[in-house]
Structure formats: structure tokens, C-alpha cells
Amino acid sequence: MRLSELFTKTSKTVPADEEARNAQLLIQAGYIHKEMAGVYAYLPLGLTVLENIKQIVREEMNAIGGQELAMSTLQPRDIWEKTDRWDDAKVDNWFKTKLKSGTELGVGLTHEEPVVDALAPYVNSYKDLPVLVYQIQNKFRNELRAKSGLLRGREFVMKDMYSFARSQQEHAEIYEKIAGAYHKVYARLGIGDITYRTVADGGYFTDKFSDEFQTVSDIGEDVIYLDKAKKLAVNKEVYNDDTLAKLGLKREDLVETRAVEVGNIFPLESKYTDALNVYITNENGKEKSIIMGCYGIGISRLMGVLAEHFADDKGLAWPASVAPAEVYIARVGVSAEVVKFADELYKSLTESHIGVLYDDRDVRAGEKFADADLMGIPLRIVISDKTVTNGQVELKARTSNETELLTREELVSRLAS
Amino acid sequence: MRLSELFTKTSKTVPADEEARNAQLLIQAGYIHKEMAGVYAYLPLGLTVLENIKQIVREEMNAIGGQELAMSTLQPRDIWEKTDRWDDAKVDNWFKTKLKSGTELGVGLTHEEPVVDALAPYVNSYKDLPVLVYQIQNKFRNELRAKSGLLRGREFVMKDMYSFARSQQEHAEIYEKIAGAYHKVYARLGIGDITYRTVADGGYFTDKFSDEFQTVSDIGEDVIYLDKAKKLAVNKEVYNDDTLAKLGLKREDLVETRAVEVGNIFPLESKYTDALNVYITNENGKEKSIIMGCYGIGISRLMGVLAEHFADDKGLAWPASVAPAEVYIARVGVSAEVVKFADELYKSLTESHIGVLYDDRDVRAGEKFADADLMGIPLRIVISDKTVTNGQVELKARTSNETELLTREELVSRLAS
Numbered sequence: 001m002r003l004s005e006l007f008t009k010t011s012k013t014v015p016a017d018e019e020a021r022n023a024q025l026l027i028q029a030g031y032i033h034k035e036m037a038g039v040y041a042y043l044p045l046g047l048t049v050l051e052n053i054k055q056i057v058r059e060e061m062n063a064i065g066g067q068e069l070a071m072s073t074l075q076p077r078d079i080w081e082k083t084d085r086w087d088d089a090k091v092d093n094w095f096k097t098k099l100k101s102g103t104e105l106g107v108g109l110t111h112e113e114p115v116v117d118a119l120a121p122y123v124n125s126y127k128d129l130p131v132l133v134y135q136i137q138n139k140f141r142n143e144l145r146a147k148s149g150l151l152r153g154r155e156f157v158m159k160d161m162y163s164f165a166r167s168q169q170e171h172a173e174i175y176e177k178i179a180g181a182y183h184k185v186y187a188r189l190g191i192g193d194i195t196y197r198t199v200a201d202g203g204y205f206t207d208k209f210s211d212e213f214q215t216v217s218d219i220g221e222d223v224i225y226l227d228k229a230k231k232l233a234v235n236k237e238v239y240n241d242d243t244l245a246k247l248g249l250k251r252e253d254l255v256e257t258r259a260v261e262v263g264n265i266f267p268l269e270s271k272y273t274d275a276l277n278v279y280i281t282n283e284n285g286k287e288k289s290i291i292m293g294c295y296g297i298g299i300s301r302l303m304g305v306l307a308e309h310f311a312d313d314k315g316l317a318w319p320a321s322v323a324p325a326e327v328y329i330a331r332v333g334v335s336a337e338v339v340k341f342a343d344e345l346y347k348s349l350t351e352s353h354i355g356v357l358y359d360d361r362d363v364r365a366g367e368k369f370a371d372a373d374l375m376g377i378p379l380r381i382v383i384s385d386k387t388v389t390n391g392q393v394e395l396k397a398r399t400s401n402e403t404e405l406l407t408r409e410e411l412v413s414r415l416a417s
Numbered sequence: 418m419r420l421s422e423l424f425t426k427t428s429k430t431v432p433a434d435e436e437a438r439n440a441q442l443l444i445q446a447g448y449i450h451k452e453m454a455g456v457y458a459y460l461p462l463g464l465t466v467l468e469n470i471k472q473i474v475r476e477e478m479n480a481i482g483g484q485e486l487a488m489s490t491l492q493p494r495d496i497w498e499k500t501d502r503w504d505d506a507k508v509d510n511w512f513k514t515k516l517k518s519g520t521e522l523g524v525g526l527t528h529e530e531p532v533v534d535a536l537a538p539y540v541n542s543y544k545d546l547p548v549l550v551y552q553i554q555n556k557f558r559n560e561l562r563a564k565s566g567l568l569r570g571r572e573f574v575m576k577d578m579y580s581f582a583r584s585q586q587e588h589a590e591i592y593e594k595i596a597g598a599y600h601k602v603y604a605r606l607g608i609g610d611i612t613y614r615t616v617a618d619g620g621y622f623t624d625k626f627s628d629e630f631q632t633v634s635d636i637g638e639d640v641i642y643l644d645k646a647k648k649l650a651v652n653k654e655v656y657n658d659d660t661l662a663k664l665g666l667k668r669e670d671l672v673e674t675r676a677v678e679v680g681n682i683f684p685l686e687s688k689y690t691d692a693l694n695v696y697i698t699n700e701n702g703k704e705k706s707i708i709m710g711c712y713g714i715g716i717s718r719l720m721g722v723l724a725e726h727f728a729d730d731k732g733l734a735w736p737a738s739v740a741p742a743e744v745y746i747a748r749v750g751v752s753a754e755v756v757k758f759a760d761e762l763y764k765s766l767t768e769s770h771i772g773v774l775y776d777d778r779d780v781r782a783g784e785k786f787a788d789a790d791l792m793g794i795p796l797r798i799v800i801s802d803k804t805v806t807n808g809q810v811e812l813k814a815r816t817s818n819e820t821e822l823l824t825r826e827e828l829v830s831r832l833a834s
Contacts, residue, residue, distance in 0.1 A: 007484060007539050007548045033535040035489045036522075041535050042487040044550075050487070067424060070459040070467070072452045073490070073555060074512075074572045095491075095514040097524055099571075100561050105453075107514055107524065118450040118458050122424050131424045133461075138490060138555075144517050154516075155491045 001044075001325070002346075003359045003371075006030075008043050010371050021219070022304040023149025025316050029375050031324075038146025038154035045375065046303075048324035050157060053299050053306075054136050056188045056321060057159045060181045066134045066161060071114045073138070075106035079113040083275040093141040095154075107140045112268065112294060115162045116276045126166050126282050129290065130174060134161035136299060150304030151219070151260060161295040164273070166280065171291040175265060178295050182213055182263050185297065189306060190319035191215050195262060198224050198233040199247060202267060209238065210266045214259035215305055222261055225254040233259075260305050261298075268292040316376025317398045325355035326415065328377035330368040332384040342383045345393070345408065354415055373398065381411070418461075418742075419763075420776045420788075423447075425460050427788050438636070439721040440566025442733050446792045448741075455563025455571035462792065463720075465741040467574060470716050470723075471553050473605045473738060474576045477598045483551045483578060488531045490555070492523035496530040500692040510558040512571075524557045529685065529711060532579045533693045543583050543699050546707065547591060551578035553716060567721030568636070568677060574716040581690070581707050583697065588708040592682060595712050599630055599680050602714065606723060607736035608632050612679060615641050615650035616664060619684060626655065627683045631676035632722055639678055642671040650676070677722050678715075685709040733793025734815045742772035743832065745794035747785040749801040759800045762810070762825065771832055790815065798828070 008030030018024045018034070026032045031046030042050050058068065074097075080086035086106070088094060095107035108114075115133060122128060136159045146154050161178065165171035179197060186195040198212040214224050214233060223236040227249055234243060234254070244251065270289035273279070282288045303322075310317040320326060327349060331342040346358040357377055359368045365384075372380045382394040382403075393411055396403045406414065425447030435441045435451070443449045448463030459467050475485065491514075497503035503523070505511060512524035525531075532550060539545060553576045563571050578595065582588035596614060603612040615629040631641050631650060640653040644666055651660055651671070661668065687706035690696070699705045720739075727734040737743060744766060748759040763775040774794055776785045782801075789797045799811040799820075810828055813820045823831065 005482065005484075007536065007545070007550065009539055011538070030539075033538075035491065035531065036493045039489045039491045041489050041531065043535070044484045044486055047485055047487050065422065067422075067461045068464055069461055070464050072456045072458050072572050074452065074456045074557065076453045095522075097512045097514045100559055105512075114452065114458065118460070119424065121428070121450075122426055122447075128424070133424065140491065142517055155489050 001357060003357060004361050006044060006357075008045065010374050018149065019147050020149030020151065020304070020308075021311070022151065022307040025311055025374075026150070026304075026307055029316055031316075032150075036154075038143055038152065040150065040153070040155075040300075045324040049303055049306075049318065049322050050300065052322040052324075053189065053302055054157070054159070057185055057297055057299065058136065060185050060188075061134050061159070061161060064132070064177050064181045066132050068135060069118070069133055070135050070137060071108065071111045071118065073108040073140070075108055075114060077104055077106065079117050079276060080106060083113055083272055085113070093143060095140045095142050108137075109139055109141050110294075111135070111160055112162065112272045112292075113276065116272050116278055116292070119164065120276065120278045123164065123278060123280060123290070126280050126288070129164050129166045129280060130170055131164045132161065132174065132178075134159060134295075148219070148221075148304070150300045150307070152221075153300060156301065157299040159297040159299055163293040163295070165291045165293075166282075166288070168291055171267065171293060175267065175293055178265055178293075179211060182265070182295075182297070186213065186215070186262065188321050189302060190321065191262075191305065191309060194309075196224070196226060196231060196233040196259070198235050198259070198261075199238060199243065200235040200264070201237050208267050209243075210264060212261050213263035215262045215309070216257050217260045217305065217308065218258055219308055220258040220260040222259050224257060224259045226257055227253045228255065229253065260301070262302055262305060263295075263297045265295045266293060268294055310376065314370070315374030318376045318378060320378045323355070323376065323378050325357040325377050326379060327354060327356045328372040328375070328380045329356055329358045330365065330372060330380060330382045331358070331360055332365040332368065332382055334362065335385055335388075337388045338383055338385055341388045345381070345383065345411075348412075349415070352412070352416075379415075418774060420774060421778050423461060423774075425462065427791050435566065436564050437566030437568065437721070437725075438728070439568065439724040442728055442791075443567070443721075443724055446733055449567075453571075455560055455569065455573075457567065457570070457572075457717075462741040466720055466723075466735065466739050467717065469739040469741075470606065470719055471574070471576070474602055474714055474716065475553065477602050477605075478551050478576070478578060481549070481594050481598045483549045485552060486535070486550055487552050487554060488525065488528045488535065490525045490557070492525055492531060494521055494523065496534050496693060497523060500530055500689055502530070510560060512557045512559050525554075526556055526558050527711075528552070528577055529579065529689045529709075530693065533689050533695055533709070536581065537693065537695045540581065540695060540707070541697060543697050543705070546581055546583045546697060547587055548581045549578065549591065549595075551576060551712075565636070565638075565721070567717045567724070569638075570717060573718065576714040576716055578712040580710040580712070582710075583699075583705070583708070585708055588684065588710060592684065592710055595682055595710075596628060599682070599712075599714070603630065603632070603679065605738050606719060607738065608679075608722065608726060611726075613641070613643060613648060613650040613676070615652050615676070615678075616655060616660065617652040617681070618654050625684045626660075627681060629678050630680035632679045632726070633674050634677045634722065634726065635675055636725055637675040637677040639676050641674060641676045643674055644670045645672065646670065677718070679719055679722060680712075680714045682712045683710060685711055727793070731787070732791030735793045735795060737795045740772070740793065740795050742774040742794050743796060744771060744773045745789040745792070745797045746773055746775045747782065747789060747797060747799045748775070748777055749782040749785065749799055751779065752802055752805075754805045755800055755802055758805045762798070762800065762828075765829070766832070769829070769833075796832075 690707040
């Protein structure tokens with residue numbers, strides 16, 4: 001895209017109403033717009049990052065047999081009453097609304113009940129299972145405080161997956177397969193080395209633990225105890241001798257650190273399926289309960305985590321896998337040669353499906369460089385009278401101070417690698 | 418996808434709680450699940466159709482310079498009060514909700530105000546315009562009645578685009594460019610020949626007409642007067658001598674017909690930008706109003722229209738551009754040769770990026786054929802002992818009774834064309 005056509009602009013002013021560094025940077029770089037505390041709009045560059053994260057998650061969920069669907073935001077009350085999750089005294093972060101008739105509706109905060117309800121017509125026999133479904137969509141949670149930018153939203157984007165198995169063993173196999181897919185997601189996002197599977201409380205209807213995926217970060221709301229050698233952590237909420245003994249961990253090997261929860265996987269036993277009266281018949285025609293699990297990844301939260309983690313005093317520094325463009329072309333100078341060279345390079349890279357932000361604006365070179373840095377595009381190419389004389393471009397990685405001069409052919413081969 | 422793995426199944430039973438043919442068919446074919454009147458979940462095949470429609474719309478909006486963004490569903494009250502659209506007496510189909518603090522929020526029904534608000538930091542000078550932005554997302558409207566399936570939802574998917582121009586002339590050029598893009602969308606969806614630009618009321622803050630795009634259909638809620646030769650129609654609401662004179666239409670050339678509104682384009686003058694205090698300075702530094710337009714396409718409604726229009730007594734019959742798969746492979750028989758032939762064909766078509774539903778289930782041939790018809794997949798391939806003997810497959814289009822025998826090579830070349 002040509003920056004002369006992109007409607008957003010960068011800003012040097014740190015927004016006064018944002019405490020969180022991720023929101024500050026994303027607003028200054030023109031990626032998001034704050035609607036209210038905990039509610040953001042995604043502007044073109046921000047939406048591209050968000051969609052890139054979604055696509056990585058989608059590919060990994062599809063790779064393990066996940067079937068994508070899209071449940072509604074508006075929620076009928078009855079299915080939530082069956083599981084005793086309608087009452088605000090039980091679930092305290094509902095947004096609710098009303099039909100003209102006065103009938104109360106929920107505004108989707110999670111989807112265990114509606115997913116079970118939607119699957120009910122299709123799940124009767126053991127032959128119909130296992131099933132693994134997921135969706136990627138906006139969720140709504142009525143948070144009292146929302147000051148962490150994209151890390152804790154009242155409206156946020158989440159991938160939620162639900163598994164339905166015939167036995168505890170089948171459930172356990174699916175559960176581990178999904179844990180493996182989660183590790184792949186975080187690795188592709190560039191935070192695989194600082195994201196740990198973390199044992200946490202399983203909730204009130206199972207004796208088992210649940211598992212979180214925690215990314216080590218000073219801004220995290222959670223405290224975890226980390227065994228780096230074993231690549232395993234324990235959430236403070238279950239950090240006790242009993243847990244450590246079960247996991248074979250020793251206090252002396254553990255380091256206390258702050259972390260952000262970027263995913264969780266939960267055994268749900270048969271709580272929701274039983275409550276909504278969805279059972280299977282087994283090989284002998286006998287009615288059996290279904291073993292369910294749920295598996296979340298905070299998509300917009302991950303965008304916030306990446307914005308915080310991959311940043312320096314100049315701005316954002318996206319990993320290539322999610323950046324809104326691979327290359328920032330800074331056209332310096334307005335001579336016919338420079339314009340022609342830059343226009344042609346922009347065209348040929350775009351035709352090769354390489355994402356380009358082309359800074360064709362009539363502004364100072366320093367402003368272009370500052371914008372390339374603030375926006376956090378992985379590679380910056382400078383085309384100036386000097387480089388064009390030798391048929392070259394200057395290439396610099398966002399995270400490096402080294403520049404290189406390359407011919408167009410050398411550049412194309414570098415980008416293809 | 419293998420049907421043995423797809424969790425949805427078809428049903429012979431017409432759902433008792435649905436009057437609308439589109440919802441009946443889509444539920445029977447396993448495309449959607451009804452959450453409540455006017456609110457549907459999209460199951461895997463339905464989501465694929467919905468995403469295919471979105472992608473066609475997205476491509477055409479991008480082709481005319483539209484920049485995609487994603488506004489929030491939760492809406493702060495203040496910006497809607499500035500345009501006098503908060504009060505339920507003024508806008509009677511809001512869903513509203515509340516923060517814990519008691520502060521009322523809107524649940525997004527349209528986005529003129531938030532889009533203007535989001536653009537405000539970026540639009541100051543005439544140099545910043547024109548701007549054309551759009552989004553594709555769920556909207557929420559508190560309809561009293563919702564009995565038309567996907568044709569009128571309380572929660573529905575919409576593409577809404579907003580243009581910001583420096584002058585009436587610039588606005589008019591953008592407006593016509595978008596009308597052109599809309600025609601391309603309907604043509605790609607297979608309803609170009611029955612969808613007409615239709616002159617309608619411009620609303621209460623402009624003397625101009627607005628334009629609707631109306632698809633001729635018995636189930637339509639609108640009545641239009643159609644000049645087939647001129648490919649232009651007039652909505653009943655403005656059908657009078659004055660309008661006809663302005664448009665150069667004659668009563669005797671017009672045919673009255675029912676139609677479904679599948680898009681609309683609206684001149685908004687400066688109502689919203691003025692009310693939200695967003696102006697530009699012109700070349701002489703003088704403050705000027707911005708001329709705005711808005712442009713909607715009902716994505717989920719289009720899915721309903723296509724489901725109604727492309728159907729017969731056997732079920733759905735999707736146009737290839739939106740079908741969840743191009744090809745339905747019905748594997749008839751379980752001999753090793755048949756299974757091998759079908760598995761290999763499924764693999765090679767999938768690798769060639771041809772969408773395939775592979776019916777590898779252990780059910781009767783008649784059931785497979787009925788499902789292929791009900792699901793509405795454009796092409797059906799039968800692989801049986803008989804066809805395999807000659808190294809052939811049987812090919813039939815959903816909308817034809819003719820079958821053909823083709824070798825694998827002939828089939829691949831046919832599908833590539």
C-alpha cells in the first residue's frame with residue numbers, strides 16, 4: 001500500500017488516557033483507535049496484524065482437525081440457566097441486553113453452552129465422536145477495570161475451541177494434541193521461547209489441573225514459578241507442595257516471574273453436556289456422558305503482548321509472521337530516476353505477493369525513517385539518488401543498525417529466502 | 418473435507434419453527450443453527466459460504482481503493498447523542514447494555530458516528546481526502562419480528578463502507594464508482610441479471626435520492642417498478658410522477674415486482690461530520706464541511722437470497738463462486754479399487770486447491786446423491802466399481818440431469834477450465 005493513500009498517520013504524542021505501553025504504541029502508530037476503556041477499533045494496519053495472528057491460529061487448529069464455525073453474540077437465556085451460569089451472582093462479567101418484548105439476552109462472553117446446543121442434533125452415537133470445533137470472534141466481558149490496552153478488553157478477539165470425546169483417554173489424547181498446536185502457534189508468533197505451559201487450577205468441577213500458556217513479561221497480571229530446564233511452570237494459585245510433588249518439580253529449580261496468560265486449555269468433564277442433556281449411546285446401546293474440553297487463545301491480547309514485547313524506544317518491531325507488511329520502502333528524493341526505481345520495485349514486490357508499505361509521501365527522509373521504526377515493519381529499504389546511481393537499494397532490518405547496499409536482484413533473492 | 422469427519426449431517430425433516438425457505442434449507446443441509454428468531458450460528462459449511470461472499474465483496478471494495486478496518490460492537494453513548502441517534506424514540510431498534518458502573522452502551526447497529534470519530538485524528542486538511550473505508554462484521558438490530566431466516570436478522574453480517582469527499586463532485590464520482598463495484602459483486606454472486614439499481618428515498622437530511630440494489634424475488638419485502646430495458650427501478654416509496662420525470666422513466670415501461678434489498682448507497686451530506694465537529698481546511702486555509710456517503714451490503718442476507726434463489730425441490734444449488742466446495746465425490750461401493758481411486762482423486766484435487774466434499778461414508782448411494790443435492794454442491798462425481806473398471810468417473814452438474822463419463826485426466830482438465 002502507498003502511504004500517500006493510507007488514511008492513518010503516526011503521532012509523536014503519547015495518548016494521555018492510556019497507561020499501557022501496547023495501547024500507546026499501537027495508537028501512535030495508527031494501528032488502533034480507542035472507543036472507550038477496554039474497547040478498540042482496528043484500523044487498516046492493525047486489522048492486518050490481527051488477521052495475520054488469526055490466520056496462524058486457524059492454520060494450526062485446522063491442522064489438528066478443528067472444524068471452524070461461528071456462533072452468535074446474542075445469547076438466549078435458557079441454555080445458560082441449565083448450567084447455572086446466567087445469574088450475575090454466578091458469572092459476574094456478563095453484558096446483557098433485551099429484546100423489544102423485554103426478554104433478556106446475553107452478549108456472548110464464552111460459548112460452551114451454545115456450542116453444546118448447536119452440536120446436539122448431530123451427536124447421538126459413539127460413532128459421531130470425537131468432534132473438535134472452534135471459532136475466532138469478538139467476546140464481551142464486563143470488566144470493572146480495563147487499563148491494560150489490548151491485554152484485557154471489554155470487547156476482545158478470542159479463538160475458542162471445544163472438544164467432545166467418548167472417553168477420558170480419548171479426551172486426554174485430544175488435549176495433548178491441542179497443547180502441541182498451541183506451542184506451534186506461539187513459536188510462529190516469535191514468543192515460543194518465552195511462553196510456558198503452566199499448571200493451574202482446574203476449576204470447581206474437576207479434580208484435575210487446567211493448563212495455561214503464560215508468556216513471561218513484566219506487565220503480566222499472573223505470577224508463575226518456572227522450571228526453565230523442564231519448560232514447565234506452575235501458577236501461583238496452585239503453587240504448593242502437593243502440586244509440586246504431583247508434577248515432580250522442586251522448589252529450588254523454580255524461578256518466580258510475572259507472566260501474561262496467552263492461552264488456556266481446560267478439562268470440562270461432562271458438566272455442560274450433561275446439563276444440556278446431550279449424551280451418546282455406546283457400542284452396546286447404553287447412554288454415556290460425553291467428555292468435553294475447552295481451549296482458548298486471546299487473539300487481540302496476543303497482539304498486545306507482541307506490541308509490548310517486540311518494541312524499543314523507537315516504536316514497534318513486529319515479527320515477520322504478523323507484521324502488516326514485510327518491507328517498508330522509503331523513497332528519498334523526488335528525481336524522476338528515484339520515483340521510477342521505487343515505483344517499479346513496489347510494483348514488482350507486490351506482484352510477488354510481498355507485503356509492502358511504500359512511503360511515497362513528500363516528507364523529509366528523517367520522518368520516513370522514524371515512521372518505518374514506529375510502525376515496526378521488519379525491513380526498511382531506502383531508495384535515493386545515491387543508491388539509484390548504482391542501481392541499488394539500501395536495506396536495514398528494524399532490529400539492526402547495519403545497512404547493506406543490494407542490487408534489485410540481490411534484494412529479490414534475499415526476500416524470497 | 419471428508420464427510421465422515423464433518424460433524425454436521427443433513428436432515429429430511431423441515432424445521433417446524435422456520436417459515437422461511439432459506440432457513441429451512443440451510444438448517445436441513447447443516448449450514449446454520451438457529452439460536453433464536455433472527456439469530457443463527459454458522460456451522461462449517463455455512464461459514465465457508467459466508468466467508469466466500471465476504472471475500473468477493475472484500476475484493477471488489479479493495480479494487481476501488483477501500484481500506485478495511487474493524488470498528489467495535491460496544492458503542493459509547495456520547496457520539497450518538499451528538500447526532501441525535503441515541504434516544505430510542507429516534508432510533509427504535511437499538512440493543513443497549515450497561516457497564517458495571519451503570520453507564521449505558523450501545524450494541525453496534527451501524528457505524529457512521531464511530532467511523533467519523535475514528536477518522537477525526539487523521540482528517541484535517543483537504544490533502545487528507547478523499548478517504549474510503551469499510552468493514553465486514555456482525556450488526557445488531559432489535560427487530561420486532563424476525564421470521565425471514567437470513568433475510569432479516571437481529572444479528573447479521575454486513576459490509577458497511579463510508580466515503581469522505583472534499584466536494585459534491587468528488588462525492589458523486591466516488592458514489593458512482595461504488596455503484597459499479599456493487600454491480601460486480603452481484604454479478605460474481607450469480608444474481609447480476611436479477612439485481613437492479615433502484616431509486617429510493619434519500620432520507621430526511623438530503624433532497625437527493627438514495628440508491629438501493631434490489632434482487633427480484635417473490636419473497637421480497639419491497640415493491641419496485643422496473644424498467645428492464647434501462648436496467649433501472651424505482652422503489653414504491655418514491656414512485657410518483659415527479660420521480661419518474663426526474664429519471665426520464667415512463668409508467669408504461671415499468672413492471673411492478675417484489676424484490677429483496679441486497680445493498681444500498683446513501684448520500685449523507687455533512688450531517689455526521691458536522692455534528693461530530695470534523696472539518697477540513699481547504700487550499701486557502703478556510704474551514705469546510707466534508708461530504709460523506711455510506712454504502713451497505715447485507716452479507717448474511719445475500720446468503721439467504723442465494724439459498725432461496727438457487728434451489729429446487731431437492732435442495733440448495735449454490736453458484737460456484739460461493740459454494741462450500743466445487744465438487745462432491747460420492748464414493749459408491751467399498752472395493753479396494755474404488756476406495757483407492759476415490760482417495761487418490763480426493764488427494765489430487767485438494768492439492769490442486771479444488772474444494773472437495775468427499776463422501777467416504779458407509780451409506781447407500783441414494784443417500785449420498787440426496788445429500789449432494791440437498792447441500793447444493795455444483796458438481797457431483799460418482800466413483801463406483803463400474804466407473805473404475807474403465808478408469809473413469811461419472812460427472813453431473815447439480816442443475817443438470819445429464820451425466821458424463823470422464824477419465825481422470827479429462828476431469829482435471831474440465832475442472833481447471
